[in-house]
Amino acid sequence: MLKEITSSYEIKIPQPEMDPEDLSVIPPWRLRRQPGEDLSGADLENIDYVSQIVKKYESFIQPYENANAIVRVWLETLQKDFKEQYHHNPIHNIQSRIKSLSSIAEKLKRKGLEPSFDCARDHLTDIAGTRVICYYIQDVYTVAELLKRQENTILLRESDYIKEPKPNGYRTYHMILGVSLHQSGEYYPVEVQIRTLAMDFWASMEHQLVYKSELENKEELAKELKIYADTLQNMEHNMMRFYEEVNLPLKGDF
Numbered sequence: 095m096l097k098e099i100t101s102s103y104e105i106k107i108p109q110p111e112m113d114p115e116d117l118s119v120i121p122p123w124r125l126r127r128q129p130g131e132d133l134s135g136a137d138l139e140n141i142d143y144v145s146q147i148v149k150k151y152e153s154f155i156q157p158y159e160n161a162n163a164i165v166r167v168w169l170e171t172l173q174k175d176f177k178e179q180y181h182h183n184p185i186h187n188i189q190s191r192i193k194s195l196s197s198i199a200e201k202l203k204r205k206g207l208e209p210s211f212d213c214a215r216d217h218l219t220d221i222a223g224t225r226v227i228c229y230y231i232q233d234v235y236t237v238a239e240l241l242k243r244q245e246n247t248i249l250l251r252e253s254d255y256i257k258e259p260k261p262n263g264y265r266t267y268h269m270i271l272g273v274s275l276h277q278s279g280e281y282y283p284v285e286v287q288i289r290t291l292a293m294d295f296w297a298s299m300e301h302q303l304v305y306k307s308e309l310e311n312k313e314e315l316a317k318e319l320k321i322y323a324d325t326l327q328n329m330e331h332n333m334m335r336f337y338e339e340v341n342l343p344l345k346g347d348f
């Protein structure tokens with residue numbers, strides 16, 4: 095039974111002699127017990143192995159957790175300062191996440207990279223991720239600018255999918271910030287995505303729909319989604335005009 099479940103995910107069954115650096119065997123916790131299923135202790139044999147790899151993952155992600163937390167504190171401080179000093183606060187909400195062990199393994203595999211923590215450290219820049227949801231497009235650039243000016247940080251990469259949206263209609267401002275951690279003196283990458291509420295609505299729905307959709311209706315769905323992206327862009331542009339009619343212009347507001 096255990097074999098059947100694992101073979102559908104094309105992963106190896108962890109064995110005690112396996113190298114705990116080898117991420118191709120994970121995610122073992124997908125080997126969940128189904129109702130009424132008897133695993134006959136097969137998973138128990140691997141408990142040592144699983145706990146070793148989990149320990150390694152936990153220490154591997156620690157600096158990424160710290161880098162993400164630092165970015166979050168910066169953003170929360172900005173949010174607080176804006177609330178106190180200006181009449182418009184650009185940040186609606188902040189979300190942070192750390193890539194799970196199974197996502198790390200899957201991504202390395204997808205990119206044809208060696209399944210190891212060292213390789214993940216060298217090649218993956220989205221292990222720590224922070225998403226900032228703003229009200230208006232100008233707010234996105236305000237937040238990006240202020241983040242870039244933070245001390246102990248370097249800009250590793252920047253992709254402006256607002257100025258140049260992806261062909262499917264995806265719009266968001268992406269940056270990879272290198273955050274310096276005092277203990278190590280090294281920079282750890284944090285993928286920061288900054289988008290408006292409208293962009294977030296579209297991206298969340300698109301992600302869900304495209305992931306769930308059957309192959310046959312994909313083309314029609316993509317066409318429809320592109321129309322929605324344009325409509326939302328129009329809507330948020332008009333809302334911004336309404337805002338600026340009764341308030342100060344958003345640009346140069348701060």
Ligand code: GTP
Pocket residue numbers: 220253260262264268296297298300301
């Ligand atoms: P990955 O290998 O997927 O990380 O891509 P990349 O490193 O080339 O970066 P890219 O900027 O294309 O995408 C990074 C992240 O942006 C993704 O993990 C998603 O969170 C988001 N993203 C990018 N494109 C899309 C899209 O078309 N739709 C949605 N919903 N999200 C997207």
Ligand code: MG
Pocket residue numbers: 219220285
């Ligand atoms: Mg990425």
